[in-house]
Amino acid sequence: MISVESLHVRQGEFSLSDLSFNLPAGTYGIVVGRSGCGKTTLLEAVCGLRQIAGGRILLGSEDVTNHKPGERGVGYVPQDGALFPHLTVARQLAFALALRKTEPKLIKERVEELSERLGISHLLNRMPNALSGGERQRVALGRALSIRPKYLCLDEPLSALDDQTHDEIYELLVQTVKGTGVTVLHITHNKREVEHLADIVFRMAGNELHREK
């Protein structure tokens, strides 16, 4: 479960105040709302990337409000994937495991398993600048899933893709994430994503989050 209670975030002139919602464990939650309404700020607060001025964030039963991002066990996929430009696809997938000093053999197995699941086995030695938009998003998703997170935060992961690639990644999300027990918080503008992926939909407007579905 992702639970946000009376969240306050201040960022320059922009602020979110008294924002609360609950996303039950294993559900796919989508937040929609106009550009600039604070969706990304909310997502980054859940990931621990924004300093919050008040309120609590709970992941499961654990209060993670003061935890560092890396202690929360949240996989994060930003808008354009943000693949590290100096690392090959294989090293992107191994990055978090190497940080945890995982045995090389286990890292190799995990990278192979992830790359097969995401259909990127043939790209393991490529650099990010040699990947298409859809391939980048697959790698970014794989990198986020490498730590076997219980929670996944997706910041408009399909927005920069053409229609055909959009459908491919959308199918991939259905296959690899939805229904696997991972709780997903996904922000988007796209109605199709809302219709096909969301178990729960929240609309964000004027500092309030209304449940629509």
Next chain:
Amino acid sequence: MQSADGNVVTKPSSFRPGSDTPFIVGLSILSGTYVAIILAMIAADLAYVDADSIMSALRSKEIQYSIGLSLLSCSLSTLLSLWVAIPLGYLTSRFEFPGKRLLDTVLDIPIVLPPLVIGISLLALFNFAPFSWTSEWVVFEIPAVILAQFMVACAFAARAMRISFDQIPTRYEKVALTLGCNRSKAFWLVVMPQAKRGVLAAGTLAWARSLGEFGPILVFAGSTRMRTEVLPTSVYLEMQAGNLKGMLAISLIMIVAAAAVLVTSRLMGMKRLEP
């Protein structure tokens, strides 16, 4: 001609935005004049000196010492500059904190101050403890040359590093933090590999600034032959001795050294550091 709602409209075909030629020609003349003057200056230096003057300058023990000290002091001041400029650039690029504007202004001081004033200020500083405890080994000695170069070069390097870090989006660090990095690991594993070109640019800038530094060195390190003599000091000493050819020969050596560093860094930047 009138539109459906009665307004007069201009025929699309009757409008011409005008020629771009005068603008392009203007740009080319203004830019070309400056570039031509730079090249003409170097050509004039070359025309004035003969091979004998250059060879005799290169054979002179004083000039050999001066070249050696210039190369050594510029390299050390560049390393020192990067050692300070990288954290300073990252701090000012990524963090908001009280007094940040003041810090920015303080960092501009070595850039906007006349270089001579930096030398005088360093001389004054080394009259006070704890600096005065070391002044016997620093002032008018080789460390003074390096320190004088560092004080100016570091400010330029810090600016260059800040611009470099500003150009690297924070998204990469954010992802790295969620994957388990702390700030330090995110910096070393994700940011620095992308800032290689910036480090190279800042290092080149610091090296070139150090090579050309003269005023602060003259005041803080003196101009003693075979002791604190760097290439700009040699030019000054030759000028005082009325040796125009010697002066120009040393200037040419400096031009070659600066060009070599510039070309090397460009080539390295193009070939090795592509992310």
